[in-house]
Amino acid sequence: MDSLDLYDASARERLVDEPPKRVVAPERTPFERDRARVVHAAASRRLAAKTQVVGPQSDDFVRNRLTHSLEVAQVARDLSRALGCHPDIAETAALAHDMGHPPFGHNGERVLAELSEGCGGFEGNAQTLRLLTRLEAKSLDADGRSVGLNLTRATLDACTKYPWLRTHAEEPQGVHADGSPRVIRKFGVYDDDKPVFDWLRSGIEGTRQCFEAQVMDLADDVAYSVHDIEDGVVVGRIDLTTLDRAGVWATVRDWYLPGVPDAALDAALDGMQAVESWPTTPYDGSRRSLAALKNLTSDLIGRFCASAQHATFAAAEGPFARYAADVVVPEQARHEMAVLKGIAAHYVMQADDRVELMVRQRELLAELVALLAHRGPEALERPFADDWHACADDPARLRVVIDQVASLTDASAVSLHARLLSSRA
Template structure:
C-alpha cells in the first residue's frame, strides 16, 4: 500500500512516445529494466568515484555505487510508503552522465566546454536516456516515463537560472517542470546517494591507507559507532571491527532520514505527489543535527582523501587526459570513430561540434580514456 503522497503508475504522465503497457511489469519497473540493460549503465563498471579504475579491485566504481544507492532508496521508499520501483530507477540512473575519472573528469570537461554552454553530469544523464542510447526501432533514447526523467533531471532540487544545454533542449520538447522540486521518490534517491558515498568514501579511504581508524574516531557518528563495537566485541580483529563500525554509521544515516522525513511528511500534511512537487522545500531530508555532523565528515574527507597527495597526482593526470582528448578531437574531428566523426564534421557550428566531442568523451570509461590518450599523445603512466 502506497502513501497518499507517493507517485503512482495510474497518475503517471506517461512517455514522450506512446507505448502499450506490460502485463507483468509496472511502467517504473520497465524504466528500471531499460536502465539496467542500457550500454551506459554497463560502462559504469569501469568509471570511478575517487580512484582511477585500475588502482584496485576493491574500490567502488560508479556501478557498485549506483547499486548501493538503489538498495538504500528501496529501503527508505518501502518504509515511507513510496514507490520503490520509481526510486530505484532514478537511483540507478543518477550517475549515467558522469565522464571518466569521477569529479575530476567532470571538472575538466566542464572547463573545456565553458565556451560552448558548459557540461553538467545530470544534464548528460538525461541526454543519454533521451538521445544517445540508440537501440530501439521507434525512438532514440530509452523512452522513460516523465517521472523517471524528472527524477534524473532534478533529484538534487529545482534547476533554476541558465539551464545546461541538454536540459533546455529536452525540456523544450517535454516539459519537466524544472522550476519545482521532484517527487518524493527522486528526493529519496538524492539522499540515498549522500548516504552511500559518505559511508563508502570512509571505507575506501581506510582501505587505500589514506587515513587510519585512529584518524576518524574523533569524527561525529563514527566515533560512537566504533565505541559500540568495542564494547560488544572487545579484541575483534581490525577488518571485522572496521566493517561493524561503518555499517553502523550507514544505519545511523538511514534511520535519521527516515525519522526526519516522517516528521516532515506529518507536519506538512501533504496528501498527493503533486503537493510534494509544489511544496517549497524537500520533504525527504536529514535532520539539522545530522547535516551538521555530515559537514564535519565531508570536511575531513575533503582534506584527507580528495586532497591527499597521491589522489592529487592522479587527478592532475586524469584532468590532462580529458583536456587533451577534447583539444585533439576538436582540432581534428576526423580522428573520432566513423559515426561520431561524420556527425562532428557535419556540425553547423563549433558549439555543436564541441557537444558531439563532449558526448563521446563523457561516454568513455577510465580505461578507454587512457588508451585513447595513449594512442594520440603517448602513454599516461599509472604510478
C-alpha cells in the same frame, strides 16, 4: 493504497508512445520497465570503470561509480518504501544519477566544463539527462531521431537532480565528494535539450525537485558520506579511534558547512560515537574488524534514513509522491553526514598523491578533446561520427566531441589518448 496508484497517466507517459508488449504474466509496470532499461544501458556498464573517489584500477575493494550507484539505489529503494513513494522510480533515479559523469569523476567534469564554454558548458547531471533522452540507443521518434531510453515522465523527473538551465544556476561553492573544487555551476539541462526538459516538467513551475528526486538525492548523500569512510578505513588512511577534531572541523567548514560552530560539529561526532558499533580499537584487517566496520556502515545509514523518515512524516500528511510533499532532513543528520565527509576529505582527498594524479588527469582529457576536435569523425565512434556529420556549426561539433569524451571510462580515455598521439607521430 498501492504506491503505483499515486502516479496518474501523465506521470506514466513516455515521450514516444509504445504499444503494450506481449510478455509472460504478470505484465511489468511502466516503472519496472524504466528500471530494466537503465540497468541494461551501456552507460550503466561503463560506470564500473569510472572513478568514484579513488580510481577503479587502484584497489579492488574501493567503490567505483557502478558500485556506488548500486548502493545508492539500495538506500533509495528502502527509503522510498518507508516514505511511501514508488520504489522503482526512486531506485531507477539512483541507478541513473551518475551515468553522465565523465572519466576521472568530478575532476574530469571540471575539464570538460572549461573546454565546452563554446557550446553551452558541461555538467554531469545535464549529461545524464542527455544520455537518457538522446544518446543511449533504445527508441526512435517518428522522424528517426533517438529519444534515448524513452523513460516515463515520472522517472525522468526523478532523475533530474538540478531542474534548471545553466543560466539559472548559482555560483559554485565548496568542493565535490572526490576533493575537486566546485568550479562549475550545477545545472540539469543543456539549452539544446530544453524541449524534452519542458516535456518532462510539464505543469511544474519553478525549480523544485519532485519527491522521488529528493529521495535519490538524500540516498546519494547518505551513501557516499558513509561509504567513503569505510573505504578510507580499509585502505589505512582513516583511524576512527584517533581523529584530529580541529583539523577535520576546519575541512568541514572549508568544504561543506561554512560558518558552522565547533559545538555543532562536536555534538554531531559525539552522537555518532555513541552508536554501539562505533569502533573503540583500530581496524586491523581481520574478519572481525571488517564485520564491525560493516555493522557501523549499516547502523549509520539506518540512523540517517530513520531521521529523515520521522521528520518528513512530521512535516506533512502526504501523499509522499511527486509534488505533494518534500523530504525533510533534520539539521543534526546533515551535520553528522558533513562530519563523515570532512573526515574522508581530511585524511584521504587532500593527500599529495591524489592531488598530483588529478593534475595529470586534467591534462590528458584536455589533450584528448583537442585531438578529437582536430581529427573529427575519423576518430569518433560511429554514433558520434554520425552526430558530427549532422552538425550545422562548430559549437555543435564541439558538443559531439564532449559527448564522446564523456562517454569514455577512465581506462578507455587513457588508451584513446595514447592511440591518437601515436598515430599523429
